[in-house]
Amino acid sequence: MVDLRTQWLGLALPTPIVVASSPLSDDLDALRLLERAGAGAVVMRSLFEEQLVEEQMAAHRYFDSHADGDAEARTMVPESHVFSLGPDAYLVNIRRARGALNIPVIGSLNGTSPGGWTELAGALEAAGADAIELNLYDLGTSLREDSSDVEARQLEVVRGVCAAVRVPVSVKLSPFYASLPFFVEKLRGAGARGVVLFNRFYQPDIDLDALEVVRHVRFSTHSELPLRLHGLALLSGRVDVELAASGGVHSGDDAVKCIVSGAHVVQLASVLLERGSEAMRAIVEGVRARLDAMGYDHVAHARGVLALDKAPDPHAWERLQYVRTLQGWRPRHGGKWR
Numbered sequence: 001m002v003d004l005r006t007q008w009l010g011l012a013l014p015t016p017i018v019v020a021s022s023p024l025s026d027d028l029d030a031l032r033l034l035e036r037a038g039a040g041a042v043v044m045r046s047l048f049e050e051q052l053v054e055e056q057m058a059a060h061r062y063f064d065s066h067a068d069g070d071a072e073a074r075t076m077v078p079e080s081h082v083f084s085l086g087p088d089a090y091l092v093n094i095r096r097a098r099g100a101l102n103i104p105v106i107g108s109l110n111g112t113s114p115g116g117w118t119e120l121a122g123a124l125e126a127a128g129a130d131a132i133e134l135n136l137y138d139l140g141t142s143l144r145e146d147s148s149d150v151e152a153r154q155l156e157v158v159r160g161v162c163a164a165v166r167v168p169v170s171v172k173l174s175p176f177y178a179s180l181p182f183f184v185e186k187l188r189g190a191g192a193r194g195v196v197l198f199n200r201f202y203q204p205d206i207d208l209d210a211l212e213v214v215r216h217v218r219f220s221t222h223s224e225l226p227l228r229l230h231g232l233a234l235l236s237g238r239v240d241v242e243l244a245a246s247g248g249v250h251s252g253d254d255a256v257k258c259i260v261s262g263a264h265v266v267q268l269a270s271v272l273l274e275r276g277s278e279a280m281r282a283i284v285e286g287v288r289a290r291l292d293a294m295g296y297d298h299v300a301h302a303r304g305v306l307a308l309d310k311a312p313d314p315h316a317w318e319r320l321q322y323v324r325t326l327q328g329w330r331p332r333h334g335g336k337w338r
């Protein structure tokens, strides 16, 4: 039977199927069920820069109002320790999860500006996080920042987080970079050991009756998978970082597609939120069955076999195939379009 044991960021995982960052991480019973169902690791939900900065501001406001500008009085108040305010509950959750599970527990930070908040990564590590996943969820809404400014700022955030911890750091990215391989190479230089492809943007919709912008969390579908497969295939074996897939994985075969495109691990959120821990079991078993049927004795041997650097037909991932695909379109069943 195929061996599913996997290394991710230097951590030993029993399987490559990982619980993605989501509210499931707040529920210890859910995490225990997922571990029993075959999860290889769990990523905690994110602690957001906005939360942390707000806590820092609150701490400063508190100290300012009590110390009243008097330098001596300031030395009487404790250090402006933001951890003891808002993020407390988060750190407690990490500590609890670390104590209850045998699989790695990965803390998650989400932010886009360099600054003191990145040092909080050290608090996540101290609470027991085995690694940090940094989500660069950056919507690029400014008219004054060009793409190189945005990327330079993001690299500084990555450097800040990497400098704050000894545990490995992975970076969760959006799909929207003009040159994904170049930026990932820069991330590696900034200290990232892995990248997670990709963030899913929660685009607002419009309610025309109310003429209002509305926001819903929509679960993913299989249709989101090909974008991930393409990103994985472009990077696998070409950039010295480990790769995680996130987005659109709903079956064992979806996960195997990610692995043969180059993923070390495959993360699940929507399918678990919708279908419960049984989905984890089904996907792990599905991966095992498919890799067995393909004749692999270790999951690592299947990794990246169809990536750009190894695929028998690398053009399948490149522009040439796009031209062929578009030009080769014909009406279904050879019929006439009407």
Ligand SMILES: Cc1cc2nc3c(=O)[nH]c(=O)nc-3n(C[C@H](O)[C@H](O)[C@H](O)COP(=O)(O)O)c2cc1C
Residues within 6 Å of the ligand: 020, 021, 022, 023, 044, 045, 046, 047, 108, 110, 135, 172, 198, 199, 200, 217, 218, 219, 220, 221, 246, 247, 248, 249, 267, 268, 269, 270, 271, 273
């Ligand atoms: C309800 C919900 C909450 C989420 N919260 C976070 C979060 O706090 N941090 C994060 O990095 N990703 C978060 N995600 C994104 C997931 O980790 C994942 O990247 C995304 O849903 C795509 O994977 P999927 O197709 O398996 O759902 C959340 C997703 C959902 C559905």
